[in-house]
Amino acid sequence: MSSEKRLRILVVEDEILIALELESLLQDLGHDVVGVATSSAEALALGQEVKPDLAFVDIHLADGPTGVDVARQLAARQGVTVLFMTANAKRIPEDFGGAWGVIAKPYTERGVREALSYVMAGKPREPQEERTVTFLPFGVTAREGSPQAS
């Protein structure tokens, strides 16, 4: 990867198997998973406590389809860069809830890698040679006012 920076990442996902596997993958890719939350309350509390650079947020959490709210609050109040990670992309609101992009489930390693390099670049790259179906960046206009991972 182009950047050697280790990101401090919060995983918000109610399926523990998926969360654990994603954690291993992110560690393999050289990042630190600083927390795993399964509900919206837990996610917001952990966000305050561990101050992550980046959060992977599923839309369906243990307390219902609360992921969009979690994304909004993490992005707007806590200055966290958010990526959705969901099998239900149709639920993402038109303003993207302050998120930078969506990784479609079932995710692939490539989708996760692309999402990470997109976040680390801090800005959208030009539309690429071949686009993955697993990662879809939302582009600049969508995330005005949402802070960068730095």
Next chain:
Amino acid sequence: MLAHTHVPDMGQTQDPDASLKAAYRPLRVPVLMIAAHGPEYPIVFANAAFLRMSGCSGDEVLGQSWRSIVGEHAEPEALAALEASLKAGEGHDAEFLCRRSDGASLWGSLSVSPVRNEAGRVRLFIVTMTDIGATKQRERLLEEQLEQKKVLLQEVEHRVKNSLQMTASLVLLKARRLKSPEARKVLQEVAERVGALAAVHRLLHGSSDSGRFNIRDLAAELVGELILALPEGQVELSLDVQPIAVPASKAAALALLLNEAIGNAVKHAFPDGRQGRLTITIGRMESDLAITVEDDGVGLDHAPPPEGSFGKTLMTMLAHQLKGRLTWHDMEPGTRAQVVLPIGAEETRFE
């Protein structure tokens, strides 16, 4: 002389429309007559069927503007269009939410026909009304049911994808805990095959037409993932894939087939940093669909196949299922795997 003079007098002398009214009075279809006097266009006749439907008495209706029969929820554009037809003396058909005297509303289909005098001037309009409430109700019910089905379908898609994700995660989590590279490899291959099936679901549900998918997207997705196993720059990738729509029923088999063929080239053809080229071609060949995966690597026979190998067997099984022919060629150097499938009428070119 006008015909009405021959009709028995109904009490109102000199009514030029008495005979028309007499004819409509007993009809079971609700009928109104509207005078051709703008801007009010007053109601001058209502038969018993209309009064029953509207719940009004004759006195409440006669002399009122035609607008009194439609409810306040009627769309202004629809009202304006009808008014324009009245002004122009033309016929008009429209559906309106009408008002009953008891405050309830009903869906009426109105058909307005102008009646002309001998000089050709419109003297009145005859309006017949049909209660289409039952039809509207059915429409609404169908719409609701369709909406429910859509939500349900989305929910099912969501669960399918989540389950595949969990399956892959489960297998990979176990793989990470194993010391033996052999065992890890086996589990990773299982996860890869699940991943190929998952790609199908992502593509199918992402496309507008859930019944078909574009084989080019599938090939690009699979090769993009599999090529990650090789260090960047070691193997040059060349993709020549036509955008062909394939029925969803063949998606899973095709995805697994591509996964094995490409996976083999990536895993076996370029050992020890060997440089080379991997070419994937998918296109029409006469009345067939030809899928070719070709490498210029070490060749199939570089080593005896390891114990328990399954990929090539799986490919043979899948090609058989798809009613296709699978062939292997020694390219000296390299390997070419080709599957030729009969192309059905359902397969079509995208754009």
